[in-house]
Amino acid sequence: MTEPEQSGSPDILTVSDLSVTYRREDQIDTALDEVSISIPRGEVTAIIGESGSGKSTLAHAIVRLLPINGTVTGGVIDFEGEDVLLRSDKAFRPLRGRHIGFVPQDPIASLNPTKTIGAQLREAFKLAQSPLPPAAVEEQILQDLREVGFDRPETLLRRYPHELSGGMRQRVLVASAFSQRPALVIADEPTSALDVLVGQDVLRSIHQARTRHHSTVVLITHDLALASRNADHVIVLERGRVVEAGCVSEVFAQPRHRYTRALLASSARVVDGRVLTIAEAYARRAPGDVTSGAVPSAALDPAIRLAGVRKRFGTARHGTQAVDGISLEVPRGSTFALVGESGSGKTTTSRIILGLERADAGEVSVLGRDVTSLRRRDLRDLRRRVQVVYQSPFESLNPRLSLGGIIGEPLEAFGVGDRTARRRRVADLLDLVQLPAAYVDRRPRELSGGQRQRVAIARALAIEPELVVLDEPVSALDATIQAQVLDLLGDIQREFGLTYFLVTHDLAVVADVAQSVAVMRHGRLVESGGVADVVLQPEDDYTRALLAV
Amino acid sequence: MTDTLLPPRLLDAELPDIATGAPLDEPRPRPRRRLKELHVHLTLFAALIFIGLFPSLITRHDPFDLDGRPFTSPNGTYWFGTDEIGRDLFSRVVHGLQISLFSGALAVVVALVLGSIVGILSGLRPGGWLDRILGIGTEAVMAVPSVLLALAVITTYGRGAYVAAIAIGIGEATGFARLVRGVVIQAGTFTFVEAARTCGAKPWRIVTRHIVPNAYGPVLAYTALNFGLAMLAIGSLSYLGFGEAPPSPEWGVLISGGQKYLAHAWWVAIIPGVALTAVVVLLNRIAYLLQEDH
Numbered sequence: 001m002t003e004p005e006q007s008g009s010p011d012i013l014t015v016s017d018l019s020v021t022y023r024r025e026d027q028i029d030t031a032l033d034e035v036s037i038s039i040p041r042g043e044v045t046a047i048i049g050e051s052g053s054g055k056s057t058l059a060h061a062i063v064r065l066l067p068i069n070g071t072v073t074g075g076v077i078d079f080e081g082e083d084v085l086l087r088s089d090k091a092f093r094p095l096r097g098r099h100i101g102f103v104p105q106d107p108i109a110s111l112n113p114t115k116t117i118g119a120q121l122r123e124a125f126k127l128a129q130s131p132l133p134p135a136a137v138e139e140q141i142l143q144d145l146r147e148v149g150f151d152r153p154e155t156l157l158r159r160y161p162h163e164l165s166g167g168m169r170q171r172v173l174v175a176s177a178f179s180q181r182p183a184l185v186i187a188d189e190p191t192s193a194l195d196v197l198v199g200q201d202v203l204r205s206i207h208q209a210r211t212r213h214h215s216t217v218v219l220i221t222h223d224l225a226l227a228s229r230n231a232d233h234v235i236v237l238e239r240g241r242v243v244e245a246g247c248v249s250e251v252f253a254q255p256r257h258r259y260t261r262a263l264l265a266s267s268a269r270v271v272d273g274r275v276l277t278i279a280e281a282y283a284r285r286a287p288g289d290v291t292s293g294a295v296p297s298a299a300l301d302p303a304i305r306l307a308g309v310r311k312r313f314g315t316a317r318h319g320t321q322a323v324d325g326i327s328l329e330v331p332r333g334s335t336f337a338l339v340g341e342s343g344s345g346k347t348t349t350s351r352i353i354l355g356l357e358r359a360d361a362g363e364v365s366v367l368g369r370d371v372t373s374l375r376r377r378d379l380r381d382l383r384r385r386v387q388v389v390y391q392s393p394f395e396s397l398n399p400r401l402s403l404g405g406i407i408g409e410p411l412e413a414f415g416v417g418d419r420t421a422r423r424r425r426v427a428d429l430l431d432l433v434q435l436p437a438a439y440v441d442r443r444p445r446e447l448s449g450g451q452r453q454r455v456a457i458a459r460a461l462a463i464e465p466e467l468v469v470l471d472e473p474v475s476a477l478d479a480t481i482q483a484q485v486l487d488l489l490g491d492i493q494r495e496f497g498l499t500y501f502l503v504t505h506d507l508a509v510v511a512d513v514a515q516s517v518a519v520m521r522h523g524r525l526v527e528s529g530g531v532a533d534v535v536l537q538p539e540d541d542y543t544r545a546l547l548a549v
Numbered sequence: 550m551t552d553t554l555l556p557p558r559l560l561d562a563e564l565p566d567i568a569t570g571a572p573l574d575e576p577r578p579r580p581r582r583r584l585k586e587l588h589v590h591l592t593l594f595a596a597l598i599f600i601g602l603f604p605s606l607i608t609r610h611d612p613f614d615l616d617g618r619p620f621t622s623p624n625g626t627y628w629f630g631t632d633e634i635g636r637d638l639f640s641r642v643v644h645g646l647q648i649s650l651f652s653g654a655l656a657v658v659v660a661l662v663l664g665s666i667v668g669i670l671s672g673l674r675p676g677g678w679l680d681r682i683l684g685i686g687t688e689a690v691m692a693v694p695s696v697l698l699a700l701a702v703i704t705t706y707g708r709g710a711y712v713a714a715i716a717i718g719i720g721e722a723t724g725f726a727r728l729v730r731g732v733v734i735q736a737g738t739f740t741f742v743e744a745a746r747t748c749g750a751k752p753w754r755i756v757t758r759h760i761v762p763n764a765y766g767p768v769l770a771y772t773a774l775n776f777g778l779a780m781l782a783i784g785s786l787s788y789l790g791f792g793e794a795p796p797s798p799e800w801g802v803l804i805s806g807g808q809k810y811l812a813h814a815w816w817v818a819i820i821p822g823v824a825l826t827a828v829v830v831l832l833n834r835i836a837y838l839l840q841e842d843h
Binding site: 354356380383384386387388390392395396397398399400401409410413414456459462463 | 739740741743744745746747748749750751754758759762763
């Protein structure tokens with residue numbers, strides 16, 4: 001077993017003709033098909049692609065963390081002049097951690113909940129057979145934690161993962177990945193499980209550690225703006241093949257492959273190889289576009305009116321004030337967006353509007369009815385007029401039912417029409433959300449994420465509601481699919497004059513579809529108004545920070 | 550190629566993006582080999598049920614006729630030999646299967662129905678008054694050993710495998726109630742259940758259409774497991790003299806009757822014992838194969 005030597009080659013890692021397959025129930029799926037890439041030393045290379053493109057598989061194949069049913073069927077992974085695929089698992093292990101660091105996607109599942117942070121960081125040294133004496137190890141751990149932005153690392157060492165927020169955990173994992181000063185660090189979607197602002201801190205800590213330790217970083221991501229802003233080189237994967245690779249500014253400015261062009265087209269943020277801010281992207285659209293959507297009619301009473309709404313979970317002493325005195329109005333026929341990060345109380349607010357939670361105090365009026373005082377039967381009547389589309393179409397559709405059964409659910413529940421009428425209505429709805437009529441007998445499992453979300457939209461529209469609550473309707477979807485689903489929602493709104501109450505963490509989505517917006521933080525509204533005002537002239541620092549992402 | 554010595558949390562967390570389409574609550578196809586084994590076992594079990602329904606189709610002797618010499622060892626005519634008074638043991642075991650199987654089935658049906666009703670009622674509103682009352686009731690029944698409960702019922706209503714079965718079923722219903730309650734509470738957290746609520750579906754419809762089809766898996770496996778346990782319990786009661794009584798060919802009766810002659814006619818006690826063990830093992834195996842995750 002020889003340790004890889006520092007060589008003068010410009011590429012720290014080259015992968016040639018790498019193929020990876022997954023054994024499935026009945027077949028063998030090819031996840032990577034003769035992929036060849038090279039990672040230049042000392043720089044940041046982003047590997048981008050949508051779900052199913054094989055970008056994570058590539059990362060896992062390099063660090064040899066493929067799931068048990070994955071097999072490398074051919075190719076060469078050349079790290080510092082050595083084909084590491086020729087190493088046995090046992091011989092490979094010292095390489096990982098010591099020479100190749102790895103930052104995983106999910107910071108919650110990747111830390112051992114039964115061990116303190118300190119113990120887990122020390123373990124990294126032990127696993128990598130670090131020659132440092134314990135005192136030096138301790139010293140270095142504290143130093144590393146300071147580098148990733150912890151002010152008082154001494155206290156952190158004794159804490160357990162559950163005591164830390166997601167962003168803190170991810171920064172601990174960054175410190176751990178860089179702790180052995182590896183030449184190469186692979187970060188697999190390091191921020192996708194985090195809030196935007198928190199994710200920025202994590203990226204900043206990666207950059208700091210990288211420059212200080214002269215490491216090469218490979219960044220796996222689906223986010224073009226993130227890749228554009230953080231990487232020097234980019235490799236575009238589509239269905240297990242490399243379709244384009246090169247310098248970020250060149251590839252994003254002059255994409256040659258149609259898939260890269262499609263990806264870029266779906267992201268309004270990256271234009272001519274440059275990342276626009278949300279405000280720039282908003283201002284860049286045609287003026288007529290900005291005022292599109294139904295003009296809110298002031299004559300009618302508002303679709304939703306909240307006044308001083310409060311909701312607390314838990315007891316008076318131990319608990320959280322999820323919603324802390326919110327007042328807002330949503331004009332009929334318009335799209336209102338409630339923006340906030342996780343834990344801001346935005347989902348609780350939407351659940352109060354839907355009557356799934358009761359407000360502790362305040363007035364909740366939906367389509368002219370006071371939800372707080374409604375009895376169960378009246379609430380059910382209101383549900384004919386208020387529907388919801390959930391964030392994850394993977395969880396919001398009953399996997400045992402056919403699409404016909406799912407879309408027909410509200411029709412059957414409210415006894416609308418007879419069997420043939422309902423079937424006809426389901427066919428119309430499938431057509432409305434642009435799914436083939438033959439899909440009526442399919443199950444959700446056979447559909448892609450975007451198709452499933454279309455089904456969820458069709459279900460919400462089945463009984464012709466007046467108000468639709470959209471709870472992060474596109475955040476579980478790929479970028480190209482997001483654009484399609486948002487377009488569909490816009491078309492439907494114009495056709496039926498619906499009111500949308502959109503809950504999202506993503507101001508870019510808001511700028512695309514909403515007319516008015518409120519920004520929520522710690523249960524309170526920090527800013528609200530027309531989209532143009534809030535996006536172009538934000539008054540609150542928090543809004544400004546969200547917009548600067 | 551995969552290094553399996555790594556901490557499993559890393560492997561678990563890092564599914565390839567090809568796989569991220571399927572959340573955990575979706576029915577995952579079982580590996581083919583397990584499906585095949587399950588089919589073989591279920592076919593075997595179906596055959597047993599058929600034999601239990603029509604035992605005389607495969608026996609040549611009457612289970613109660615004294616038509617052989619006592620203690621004939623197993624041979625071509627008397628496949629399992631004869632007992633102490635010359636009855637054909639094969640015929641007795643096969644007829645005993647009927648009693649064991651159907652009393653076990655009765656017990657498990659009682660347990661399933663009773664347990665499901667209690668479990669669904671308490672799981673719909675966890676922590677509500679109904680849940681608390683039913684919880685106390687379940688615990689009270691659990692506190693009494695099920696054999697004791699069975700003995701109490703038998704002394705009140707008389708002996709017999711089917712009376713014992715109902716008593717055992719009531720005792721086992723507590724386990725079902727607990728399991729079903731947990732499954733229903735878990736199913737209540739599925740987003741599609743909430744979606745059904747906002748679609749206006751009424752509680753009964755939510756239970757039958759959304760919760761049961763997505764939650765019966767563990768209950769089915771537990772049913773198969775309890776089937777075997779119920780057969781064992783009923784056999785034990787008969788063995789102790791509280792279930793069926795001689796000359797009934799119930800397996801517990803056969804075992805207790807034959808154990809006296811174990812030294813010189815082993816088959817009289819051993820063969821019914823092996824039969825009982827085999828059926829219980831078969832049911833346990835089916836229960837294991839019915840579980841969705843391993």
